[in-house]
Amino acid sequence: MNTIFNHRSIRKFKPDEIPMPIMNRILEAASRASTTGNMQVYSIVVSTEKEIKERLLPCHFNQKMVVEAPAVLTFCADFNRFNQWCELSNASPGYDNYLSFFTAAIDALLASQNAALEAEANDLGICYLGTTTYMADQIIEVLNLPRGVVPVTTIALGYPDEKPPLTDRLPMDAIVHWETYQEFNPERIKAIYHERESSDFTQALLKENQKETLAQIFTDNRYKKSDNLFFSKKFLEILKKQGFMNHDE
Amino acid sequence: MNTIFNHRSIRKFKPDEIPMPIMNRILEAASRASTTGNMQVYSIVVSTEKEIKERLLPCHFNQKMVVEAPAVLTFCADFNRFNQWCELSNASPGYDNYLSFFTAAIDALLASQNAALEAEANDLGICYLGTTTYMADQIIEVLNLPRGVVPVTTIALGYPDEKPPLTDRLPMDAIVHWETYQEFNPERIKAIYHERESSDFTQALLKENQKETLAQIFTDNRYKKSDNLFFSKKFLEILKKQGFMNHDE
Numbered sequence: 001m002n003t004i005f006n007h008r009s010i011r012k013f014k015p016d017e018i019p020m021p022i023m024n025r026i027l028e029a030a031s032r033a034s035t036t037g038n039m040q041v042y043s044i045v046v047s048t049e050k051e052i053k054e055r056l057l058p059c060h061f062n063q064k065m066v067v068e069a070p071a072v073l074t075f076c077a078d079f080n081r082f083n084q085w086c087e088l089s090n091a092s093p094g095y096d097n098y099l100s101f102f103t104a105a106i107d108a109l110l111a112s113q114n115a116a117l118e119a120e121a122n123d124l125g126i127c128y129l130g131t132t133t134y135m136a137d138q139i140i141e142v143l144n145l146p147r148g149v150v151p152v153t154t155i156a157l158g159y160p161d162e163k164p165p166l167t168d169r170l171p172m173d174a175i176v177h178w179e180t181y182q183e184f185n186p187e188r189i190k191a192i193y194h195e196r197e198s199s200d201f202t203q204a205l206l207k208e209n210q211k212e213t214l215a216q217i218f219t220d221n222r223y224k225k226s227d228n229l230f231f232s233k234k235f236l237e238i239l240k241k242q243g244f245m246n247h248d249e
Numbered sequence: 250m251n252t253i254f255n256h257r258s259i260r261k262f263k264p265d266e267i268p269m270p271i272m273n274r275i276l277e278a279a280s281r282a283s284t285t286g287n288m289q290v291y292s293i294v295v296s297t298e299k300e301i302k303e304r305l306l307p308c309h310f311n312q313k314m315v316v317e318a319p320a321v322l323t324f325c326a327d328f329n330r331f332n333q334w335c336e337l338s339n340a341s342p343g344y345d346n347y348l349s350f351f352t353a354a355i356d357a358l359l360a361s362q363n364a365a366l367e368a369e370a371n372d373l374g375i376c377y378l379g380t381t382t383y384m385a386d387q388i389i390e391v392l393n394l395p396r397g398v399v400p401v402t403t404i405a406l407g408y409p410d411e412k413p414p415l416t417d418r419l420p421m422d423a424i425v426h427w428e429t430y431q432e433f434n435p436e437r438i439k440a441i442y443h444e445r446e447s448s449d450f451t452q453a454l455l456k457e458n459q460k461e462t463l464a465q466i467f468t469d470n471r472y473k474k475s476d477n478l479f480f481s482k483k484f485l486e487i488l489k490k491q492g493f494m495n496h497d498e
Contacts, residue, residue: 001370003250004278004363027425029253031418033362034377037471040419045426052428081423082467084438089464094474099481102382105351106358106402110377111424113282113362114253121250128283128359133351144430153355169280170289174330175360176276177294179301181393189333215338218331222286225343232348233496247482 003121008166010125013069013158017048022122023071026157029118033110041100042108043078044115045143045151046071055142059135060154065127069156074132074139075112077104079244080148095148101244105152112153125160128153134231136238147243168196252370257415259374262318262407266297271371272320275406278367279360290349291357292327293364294392294400295320304391308384309403314376318405323381323388324361326353328493329397344397350493354401361402374409377402383480385487396492417445 018026023046030044047053053067056074060066079095086093094100116126132139132154139151174192184192193214196202202214211217219225239245267275272295279293296302302316305323309315328344335342343349365375381388381403388400423441433441442463445451451463460466468474488494 001250001252001278001367004281004367007281007283009283024421027421029250031421031424032253032256034256034258034365036379037467038416038418039467039472040424043424043426043430045428045430047428049428078424081433081438081441084433084435085442086464086468088435088438089462091462091464091468092474093464093468094477095472097477097481098485099382099477100472102354102401102484103379105354106379109355109358110362113359114366116283117363117366118250118253130285130352130355133348142429143426144432146430146432149430152351167287169287172273172276172280175280175289175292175327177292177392179294179296179298180391181292181294181395181398183393183395184330184333186333186337189330189337192330193334213338213340215335215340215342218286218288219335219340219342223288223344223349225341228343228346228348229496232346235351236347236496247478247485 003117007120008164009127010160010162011065011127012160012162013065013125013156014161015070016159017070018124018157025122026115026118030111030115033114035107035110036103039082040107041077041079041082041104042111043076043081043149044111045074045076047074052142056139059138059142060129060131063129065156066129069158071157073115073155073157074143074151075108075153075155076145076149076151077101077108078149079104080146083148096243096246098239098244098247101150101239108152112155116155119157123159124157127156129156133235136235140238140242150238150242150244170196252366256369257413258376259409259411260314260376261409261411262314262374262405263410264319265408266319267373267406274371275364275367279364282359282363284356284359285352288331289356290326290328290331290353291360292325292330292398293360294323294325296323296392301391305388308387308391309378309380312378314405315378318407320406322364322404322406323392323400324357324402324404325394325398325400326350326357327398328353329395332397345492345495347488347493347496350399350488357401361404365404368406372408373406376405378405382484385484389487389491399487399491399493419445
């Protein structure tokens with residue numbers, strides 16, 4: 001499927017709006033993804049108004065594409081609607097626990113990837129925003145997400161105003177294991193990362209950041225332990241606040 | 250994209266093996282999905298041997314398709330390889346926390362949906378197995394998953410030996426919210442579930458299970474509070490055991 005193999009993240013968008021028939025097709029594509037027991041325990045908040053996108057902007061570390069993209073799609077794990085249906089149906093929902101959150105997150109994430117691909121098949125570009133889990137509490141506030149709803153990922157969506165090259169990937173044996181997991185050894189790790197580490201791009205990056213190794217760019221700059229700890233605790237608090245951490249009998 | 254709109258879960262497979270070029274293309278398709286910071290913090294364990302699939306069978310509540318499908322793909326959140334690379338690169342990984350697990354789970358789930366769609370585009374059928382998170386500890390044992398690796402979903406893969414109809418979905422306004430979240434009221438909930446509740450299929454199901462409402466089939470039979478609680482605690486324990494719950498400074 002060419003769409004899959006042509007994917008690149010787009011961070012610069014034209015101001016052109018997305019025609020409603022195309023938007024609807026993207027959302028329907030999302031709804032065709034597998035969902036646990038056909039419960040469809042997710043939701044998609046489509047934000048196109050300037051004011052809403054401006055309020056989402058700081059939630060995504062002020063990445064300009066959030067306001068420049070004509071649409072920002074926030075994918076949420078969502079047991080709110082299902083719980084309300086149960087209550088109205090003389091049924092007692094038992095979905096206020098971590099497993100239910102994770103189940104709903106799977107639903108939301110599979111739907112998001114369908115939306116991303118359908119968008120790309122219609123000449124749109126997308127970028128996933130990992131900031132969603134870091135700043136879930138602020139997003140909950142901006143989008144008025146009720147109890148039972150947690151944002152898990154976001155897609156910025158619009159017509160591309162750039163054509164970046166395909167992103168390099170590690171050799172396939174970095175991610176694929178046959179039959180059972182084949183544990184790595186230092187030689188294999190070195191072989192897997194060799195090409196990426198020795199590229200001109202990496203060499204320039206090391207010089208620019210005055211780092212000795214590419215891994216240090218990740219551990220010291222991009223994904224620091226102190227940030228991860230801070231956002232971990234925050235996200236776990238949100239799961240509790242949104243009603244997914246009740247583990248008493 | 251027709252493949253997306255033709256998806257149905259396949260639970261009966263022909264014994265035909267998957268040709269290696271097609272399998273490789275499916276795995277490559279997985280690798281083209283977006284991944285946080287291009288870290289590719291996931292892995293795919295492809296199990297095709299009868300003995301391994303038989304050991305996976307009880308992990309998936311003895312659903313026969315696990316042994317009948319020529320291949321079972323287990324998608325894992327995986328910081329093991331990345332951590333080893335950091336250690337070898339004079340860098341201190343700080344990825345033993347919940348945020349890192351969830352980041353890696355997103356990677357794994359987006360990759361799984363690409364694999365599913367590429368498989369379907371090549372006339373294969375797939376079924377997602379939600380049992381993966383319920384029985385993650387047993388899967389970890391069967392597949393020898395080291396610390397830093399947690400299975401998050403599984404796809405059974407093979408040539409379809411059935412052609413089920415498309416699954417019904419709720420009306421789109423059940424999952425899509427414009428601009429911000431539009432909270433439901435009882436009338437809207439009833440309207441959303443009306444068609445599904447009044448179908449012949451549901452009526453037969455209620456009779457068969459001697460239940461009053463469709464929601465009760467979910468709360469009392471399929472996804473019971475006691476099971477959810479049990480598997481929630483188990484999954485959180487696994488996250489701890491696999492090294493993703495260290496939140497001390």
